[in-house]
Amino acid sequence: MIDLKNLTIEKASEAMKNGEYTSVDLARAYLKNIEEKNKELNAYLEVFSDALDQAKKADEMIKNGKQTKMTGIPIAIKDNILIKGKKCGAASKILENYTASYDAFVIKKLKEEGAVFIGRTNMDEFAMGSSTQTSAYGVTRNPHDTERVPGGSSGGSAVAVASLMALVALGTETCGSVRQPASFCGLVGLKPTYGMVSRSGTIAMGNSLDQIAPFGKTVRDAEILFDAIKGEDEMDATSIESVLIPSREGKIIGIPWHLFEEGVDKEVMDNFKESVEKLKNAGYKIVDIKLPYSQYSLAVYYIIMPAEVSTNLSRFDGVRYGPRKDGESVNDEYKKTRSAGFGAEARRRIMIGTYVLSHGYYDAYYKRAWRVRHAIEREFENIFKEVDFVLTPTTPTPAFKLGEKMNDPVAMYLCDIFSAPANIAGITAIALPSGMTGKKLPLSIQFMANHFHEKDLFDIGKKFEEIR
Numbered sequence: 001m002i003d004l005k006n007l008t009i010e011k012a013s014e015a016m017k018n019g020e021y022t023s024v025d026l027a028r029a030y031l032k033n034i035e036e037k038n039k040e041l042n043a044y045l046e047v048f049s050d051a052l053d054q055a056k057k058a059d060e061m062i063k064n065g066k067q068t069k070m071t072g073i074p075i076a077i078k079d080n081i082l083i084k085g086k087k088c089g090a091a092s093k094i095l096e097n098y099t100a101s102y103d104a105f106v107i108k109k110l111k112e113e114g115a116v117f118i119g120r121t122n123m124d125e126f127a128m129g130s131s132t133q134t135s136a137y138g139v140t141r142n143p144h145d146t147e148r149v150p151g152g153s154s155g156g157s158a159v160a161v162a163s164l165m166a167l168v169a170l171g172t173e174t175c176g177s178v179r180q181p182a183s184f185c186g187l188v189g190l191k192p193t194y195g196m197v198s199r200s201g202t203i204a205m206g207n208s209l210d211q212i213a214p215f216g217k218t219v220r221d222a223e224i225l226f227d228a229i230k231g232e233d234e235m236d237a238t239s240i241e242s243v244l245i246p247s248r249e250g251k252i253i254g255i256p257w258h259l260f261e262e263g264v265d266k267e268v269m270d271n272f273k274e275s276v277e278k279l280k281n282a283g284y285k286i287v288d289i290k291l292p293y294s295q296y297s298l299a300v301y302y303i304i305m306p307a308e309v310s311t312n313l314s315r316f317d318g319v320r321y322g323p324r325k326d327g328e329s330v331n332d333e334y335k336k337t338r339s340a341g342f343g344a345e346a347r348r349r350i351m352i353g354t355y356v357l358s359h360g361y362y363d364a365y366y367k368r369a370w371r372v373r374h375a376i377e378r379e380f381e382n383i384f385k386e387v388d389f390v391l392t393p394t395t396p397t398p399a400f401k402l403g404e405k406m407n408d409p410v411a412m413y414l415c416d417i418f419s420a421p422a423n424i425a426g427i428t429a430i431a432l433p434s435g436m437t438g439k440k441l442p443l444s445i446q447f448m449a450n451h452f453h454e455k456d457l458f459d460i461g462k463k464f465e466e467i468r
Contacts, residue, residue: 023058023072043159047119071114076166091135094341104201121156151181176419179431183394186442194426198233206308219461250388254289297420303369310353384450394444
C-alpha cells in the first residue's frame with residue numbers, strides 16, 4: 001500500500017524508477033481517495049476519464065529511461081487552466097461545457113514531462129473570491145473541518161492536495177488565491193514573480209496580476225512543480241526567461257508590525273510571534289520595518305482588479321462561448337445571457353470595474369490607484385536593499401465557517417489583506433504551515449522576497465520546515 005500521507009514528488013519518482021510501484025498504481029491510489037472523499041469535499045468538478053491512460057504513457061517513459069521528476073506524478077488542475085479537449089469553465093455557468101481547443105503553456109510543459117492530470121478542481125467563479133463559495137457548482141469544504149471554507153479562489157486545488165486526492169496541484173494567484181487556501185489547508189503555496197510563469201491558456205481575471213502558482217505538501221514539492229512550469233513563452237508577452245537569482249543565504253528578515261497591530265486573530269498572532277522566535281534562534285536577524293504605502297495595497301487591488309475584470313469578462317456574451325439566452329434584440333440577448341451566466345460576485349466586480357473606468361471617474365480612481373501601485377513597487381524595491389525577506393502572517397484568521405462572510409463583501413475582501421502587497425508589487429512570496437489552532441485548524445506565515453528570488457524563498461522555507 002502506498003503511503004500517500006508522507007509521499008513527496010521525489011519519493012514517488014524514486015519508487016517508480018525502482019519498480020516499487022507504477023504510475024498506474026499511484027494514479028489508482030489517488031482515484032480511490034477521490035471516489036471516497038470528493039462527494040463530501042467537492043474539490044473536483046471533473047475527474048478525467050483518461051487519467052489511467054496518461055499514467056500508462058508515463059510508465060512507458062520511465063521504462064524507456066525518459067523519466068523526469070514530474071513523470072507519473074498525479075496533479076490536480078484549477079478549472080481556469082486550459083487542457084486541450086477537456087472542459088474548462090472557471091466554475092461559471094456562462095462557460096458551461098466549454099471545451100478547450102489548446103493547451104495552456106504550463107500544461108504543454110507538464111505533458112512533455114509525463115505528468116498525470118487527475119481532474120479539474122473547483123474554484124470561486126472566475127477566481128473571484130476568498131473561500132470557494134462563489135462557484136456555480138457548489139462550495140468546496142475544508143478537509144480539516146468540513147463546516148469551514150478551504151480559502152479561495154483556488155480552494156479545490158488546495159483541498160485536492162490536503163485530502164490526499166492529488167500529490168500536487170496548480171492554482172492561480174491574483175490576490176493570494178494560492179497562499180490563502182494553502183494557509184487554510186496546511187499546505188505550501190508559492191506566488192511566483194509576475195512573468196516567471198506564462199499566463200497563456202489561463203482564463204484571465206486581472207491581466208496585470210494573474211499568475212499560475214503551485215501547491216505542495218512540502219517546500220520541495222512546490223519548488224519542483226514551479227521549476228517544471230516556469231519559463232518564457234512567445235504567446236505571453238509578459239513572460240520572461242528564467243532569471244532566478246542564486247541564493248545569497250540572506251539572514252535579515254523585516255517585519256512590518258504596523259500593518260497588523262489590530263484585526264488579527266489572537267491565535268494567529270501568538271503563532272506568528274512563536275515563529276519569529278524560532279527564526280531568531282536559528283540565526284536570522286529580525287528587524288522592524290515600515291511599509292507606509294503597502295497598507296493601501298488592498299484598496300488599490302479592488303480598483304485595478306475590477307477594472308481588468310470588466311474588460312476581460314466582456315467577451316463572455318453567449319455568442320462565442322457557453323450557453324445563450326434568446327432575446328428580442330442583440331442587447332437584450334446579451335443582457336439575459338450575462339445575467340443568467342454570471343454569479344453575484346462576478347456581476348458585482350464587473351459593475352465596480354465599469355464604474356471606475358467610466359468618464360469622470362477614471363482619473364479619480366483608476367489612474368490614482370496605478371500611481372499608488374507604482375509607489376508600492378518602489379517601496380519594496382527600497383526595502384529589499386535593507387532586508388532579504390519581509391515576513392507577515394499569511395492570513396489574519398484561520399479558516400472561517402461556511403457562509404460566515406458571504407453577506408459582507410468587505411469582510412471577505414479583508415481576508416486578503418496580507419496577500420495583496422506581493423501581487424500589487426509583482427514580487428514573489430511563499431506561504432508555509434506554521435502550526436495549528438486549539439481547534440486543529442492550520443496556521444501559516446508568509447515570506448516575501450524581491451523579484452526573481454524564488455530560490456531564496458525555497459531555502460528559507462526548507463529551513464523553517466526544520467525548525468517549526
